[in-house]
Each structure stands twice: as C-alpha cells, then as structure tokens.
Amino acid sequence: MDSAPAERWPQAYDRIERAGDVLRLHREGEETRYTFDRLAALPERCSAGRTDDPVANFEAFFRLFQEAYASFDLRGVDWNARYRALRPRVSAGTSASELFALLTEMVAPLNDGHVGLSGGGRTYLGGGPREVGAIAAREGLLATGGSSSDYFRGFIARFVETRVAPSVGIAPLKHDADRIVYWGKVAPRIGYVNFLQMAPPDHAREAVSGSQVVAATRLRMDEILADLGDTDALVFDLRFNTGGWENMALTVAGYFTDVPRLAFSIEPMLEDGSFAPRQDVMIRPQTGAPYLKPVYLLTSGTTISSGESLVMAMKANPQVLQIGERTAGVLAWNGGRLPNGWDVGLTSERYFAADGHSYEGSGIPPDVFIPLDVPGGLLTGTRLGVDAAISIQKSQSNQQ
Numbered sequence: 001m002d003s004a005p006a007e008r009w010p011q012a013y014d015r016i017e018r019a020g021d022v023l024r025l026h027r028e029g030e031e032t033r034y035t036f037d038r039l040a041a042l043p044e045r046c047s048a049g050r051t052d053d054p055v056a057n058f059e060a061f062f063r064l065f066q067e068a069y070a071s072f073d074l075r076g077v078d079w080n081a082r083y084r085a086l087r088p089r090v091s092a093g094t095s096a097s098e099l100f101a102l103l104t105e106m107v108a109p110l111n112d113g114h115v116g117l118s119g120g121g122r123t124y125l126g127g128g129p130r131e132v133g134a135i136a137a138r139e140g141l142l143a144t145g146g147s148s149s150d151y152f153r154g155f156i157a158r159f160v161e162t163r164v165a166p167s168v169g170i171a172p173l174k175h176d177a178d179r180i181v182y183w184g185k186v187a188p189r190i191g192y193v194n195f196l197q198m199a200p201p202d203h204a205r206e207a208v209s210g211s212q213v214v215a216a217t218r219l220r221m222d223e224i225l226a227d228l229g230d231t232d233a234l235v236f237d238l239r240f241n242t243g244g245w246e247n248m249a250l251t252v253a254g255y256f257t258d259v260p261r262l263a264f265s266i267e268p269m270l271e272d273g274s275f276a277p278r279q280d281v282m283i284r285p286q287t288g289a290p291y292l293k294p295v296y297l298l299t300s301g302t303t304i305s306s307g308e309s310l311v312m313a314m315k316a317n318p319q320v321l322q323i324g325e326r327t328a329g330v331l332a333w334n335g336g337r338l339p340n341g342w343d344v345g346l347t348s349e350r351y352f353a354a355d356g357h358s359y360e361g362s363g364i365p366p367d368v369f370i371p372l373d374v375p376g377g378l379l380t381g382t383r384l385g386v387d388a389a390i391s392i393q394k395s396q397s398n399q400q
Helices: 006-012 054-068 079-089 096-110 131-138 149-168 202-207 210-228 246-256 306-315 378-399
Strands: 015-019 022-026 034-037 116-119 122-125 171-175 181-187 190-195 233-237 261-268 279-283 295-299 320-324 334-337 343-346 349-353
Touching (some): 054 343, 079 096, 190 210, 190 378, 233 378, 246 306, 295 306
Parallel strands (some): 233 295
Antiparallel strands (some): 116 343, 261 349
8 A cells, every 4th residue: 555645545546435434445456455443543653743853753764664564574684673773873963864874774684675765865775676677787788876667667668679679579569658568479479568567657656546547558458469369379578577556467467367366365464563364356357358378477586566466466367377587576565654754665565376375575486497697698588588488389389
C-alpha cells in the first residue's frame, strides 16, 4: 500500500468504502483489501505535527521500521542493536544531511531494494545496484549518476531498439508511446514481448488511477496479441523489468489463462509484529481468446518488485517456463513519512507464491538457468536467453 494522502485517495484507489468505523480501500485490478478500524483518538506521535527536529525524526524512523518492517529475521538484522549503535550520534544540532546519512547507515545492512528514503533533494535506495545496471555501467553503456526508473528505462529502451532487436532479429519491432513495452517476432512462428516496467512513466504516476492503468494495459495487450496471436510460442522478456504496480502485472497475466488461478498470497504485518490472515491474489481471464500456447519467461537479478509479481502470476499458468536467473527477491513494499516530510519505503508484507514458498530475499528460481552476466557482455547475455527459448521451442515442436 502506498502513502497517498487522503485528498489523493480518489486517484490512488478506485473504490472507497466507509461503513461505520471501518474504512476499506481498493485499487482496480488488485485483490488486496486494505481495511482500517477507527481509533478513539490518534496516537500522540501522529498529532504532534510537522517538525524538523533531528531527534524526533530519528525516533520516528526507528519506530516505523520496528512496527512495520517484516523482514528483520530474513535479513539477519537486530534492529534494536542498530538503534543503540546510532542513537548517540543524533542530537538537536545534527544537520539534515547528517541525519539523512545516519538513517541510511541504519538500514544499509538490510540490503533490501524496497527500503528507501527521499527528502531534501536526496534519495537513497537499498539493495545495491541492479544487475543489468551494474553490467551496463561496467561496460560504459550507462552513467552511474541516474537513479530514477525513467532514466534506467530510457537506457534499456535504447539498448533494446538499437542493439537487441537487430542482434536477435526482432521484426517488426513495435512499442507503445512511452516505450514501456516492446513486441515483435524473433522467428516466423515465435513472438517476443518485453515489458520494461509495470507502471506508467514516473512523471505520470500521480495523475492516473488504477482503473486507467488497467484499461490502458488491456488496450496494449489486445494490440500485442492481435499481432502475435498466430504464433506458436512467445518469448516474454522480463529481465530488465524494474517493477511498478501489481494491477498492471495481474492484468497482463490474465491474458494467458482461461480460468481463475492463484497468483500468490499476501500476509500484511500488523503493528504488534504478527501478521494478518493470508489474502489470496488471483489472476482472472482478461480476454475471450487467451494465449494458451508455450510462453518462455525470461528473468534476471534485475527483475524486481511487481516484475516479480508478474513472474509468480505467469508461472501459475501451466504453459509458462521460466528461463534465466533468479529474480531480485524484493517483493513487498509499503510507504511511510517522517515528521519532517521525508518519504520512507520499506517491506511490510510477506508474499507467498502459488507453490507456497516465499521468495523474499532469495528470488524466484528459473526452471532453466541461463546467465545474463557473461564474458561477452550484456548484449551477448541478452541474446543467450532468447536463443535458449527459441531452441527449446523448436526442440519441442520437432518432437510433436
């Protein structure tokens, strides 16, 4: 769940229900239910108002993670020990830049790609560089200063258009207006689809609702399957996918099933450290003519967040084979805000795939391992996965 203020709820959520002292929020295309019970009064710290006091913000940061972060055991971090080690370094005289550095130092051992902090012109994202970004920077293809998903997607879009498509032979290569998804054919009877993220561009996210995202995704998937529906198989590339919104991921996965299927389950963490009852998240048919032929799902260590939600949802379909590497293992996300207005990202839920396993921290393992980081460079690694999928499909076709 995001940290959208109440005045933005009509944009952030498509259904808002109030019944007595119970509030429920729902986003179109998702099945997670956010239910809130009214308190008799706000906790004292919630009514304290905005403050730039460094001690108050340090304490608020500590409490936020203590009450809402679900993966301390998984990440092997003693949060109270982190507090004891760093609290003496915070005082009324601590500057904003010093406080930002202390807070990021506090969470760095989590090595969690969904832990983040932004404010005062500064941005921190945990988990280290994504695999594709690290390879590209090493090869001099990508500057290390860009951090937004739009910046990374812009690089990958150029990489797909100018290097991958000619090398692999994708023809004709089509894409949407925002260059979020590419598609074409890599062989006369084999299609290729590449989603770079599961959300609108950064600059458009504040202005669109869940229902608008679902509607736009359906239009795009209708167009893709109109072009590729006559193929015998699809190569579905998520190796560069940096995540986004689950409603988009679930909508896409719904084009590959003719019956409802369990995609994954979610257990939200409660304030006392326990977990709410598990909620099942389903994929549901989105078209009367779903693509039920073989799908080869390509993944890498960069496949993250809602990209991984899409992997779990797609693998619920029996015709899908995952090829490549383990995904990033960064699934659950929530947001919070400090008294000084800084935004915080953290992991506050537990995800379980349809097979019952939680892949937080470890990543979703492939059915067929094909590395992306190889001596020949990023382009060579990219082509290896596509070639492997084509080879498997041709082998299976020859056996029929």
